[in-house]
Amino acid sequence: MSDAAAAAAAAAAAAAAAAAVAAASLDPPKRSRPIVLVTGTPGVGKTSTASLIADRLSFEHLCVGDLVKEHSCYEGRDETFDTHILDEDKLLDLMEQMISDAIEEGKGVVVDYHSCELFPERWFNLVLVLRASTAVLFDRLTERGYSDRKRGENMEAEIMQVVLDEAKESYSQEIVHEVQSNCLDDMESNVGRIEKWTQQWIKDNPDGQ
Ligand code: DAT
Numbered sequence: 001m002s003d004a005a006a007a008a009a010a011a012a013a014a015a016a017a018a019a020a021v022a023a024a025s026l027d028p029p030k031r032s033r034p035i036v037l038v039t040g041t042p043g044v045g046k047t048s049t050a051s052l053i054a055d056r057l058s059f060e061h062l063c064v065g066d067l068v069k070e071h072s073c074y075e076g077r078d079e080t081f082d083t084h085i086l087d088e089d090k091l092l093d094l095m096e097q098m099i100s101d102a103i104e105e106g107k108g109v110v111v112d113y114h115s116c117e118l119f120p121e122r123w124f125n126l127v128l129v130l131r132a133s134t135a136v137l138f139d140r141l142t143e144r145g146y147s148d149r150k151r152g153e154n155m156e157a158e159i160m161q162v163v164l165d166e167a168k169e170s171y172s173q174e175i176v177h178e179v180q181s182n183c184l185d186d187m188e189s190n191v192g193r194i195e196k197w198t199q200q201w202i203k204d205n206p207d208g209q
Helices: 003-028 046-057 064-070 088-104 134-143 148-159 164-172 184-204
Strands: 036-041 060-063 073-078 083-086 111-114 126-131 176-180
Touching: 036 046, 036 083, 046 126, 046 134, 046 184, 060 064, 060 088, 064 088, 064 111, 064 148, 083 148, 126 164, 126 184, 134 148, 164 176, 176 184
Parallel strands: 036 111, 036 126, 060 111, 126 176
Antiparallel strands: 073 083
């Protein structure tokens, strides 16, 4: 082989190796456990339910409200509604990293948040929308010390099934499940359902996904 041909062959081999490295780093790691989103109006029981799922299945629990506060994912203040404006990019980058770390560790993830359209669709294998009756939600939000206005807005959102509609618009219909979350029996049954579904998911995806 001439020097020129050898140099060309070496360059081609180096380019192929670089391409392989690039392709490997673009490939997200395969998940061996599913990723579940628990969503619904404030007070329906997302954090309680997600904590129980995380305990029973040894999943990583991402309580998005807490993450937003802990990492100051804010980009200003909305004076009309007296709330912070969410820095979605910062939050999503943070969550992407946490999800990817959990996947690397072979763990499933349960995310809980009162909204769902901001997350990438590819993140979730299942979206659980918790619902509560007006009377139950009234008591829980009163207990939480919400103002009449804030409680009223949230109850209206629940009655109008705002989060359920958002979930159905943002994710494939087959992965969105609406369940009641009025009492402890409901919670137990919802968590049991996720446990069974997860066992089946693992059987159906022996090589991960
Ligand atoms: P969310 O995260 O949706 O705001 P939460 O998990 O903080 O709601 O629950 C609000 C309150 O209601 C809290 O005191 C626990 C209680 N709760 C939640 N789900 C329940 C259920 N299925 N049965 C009885 N109480 C429940």
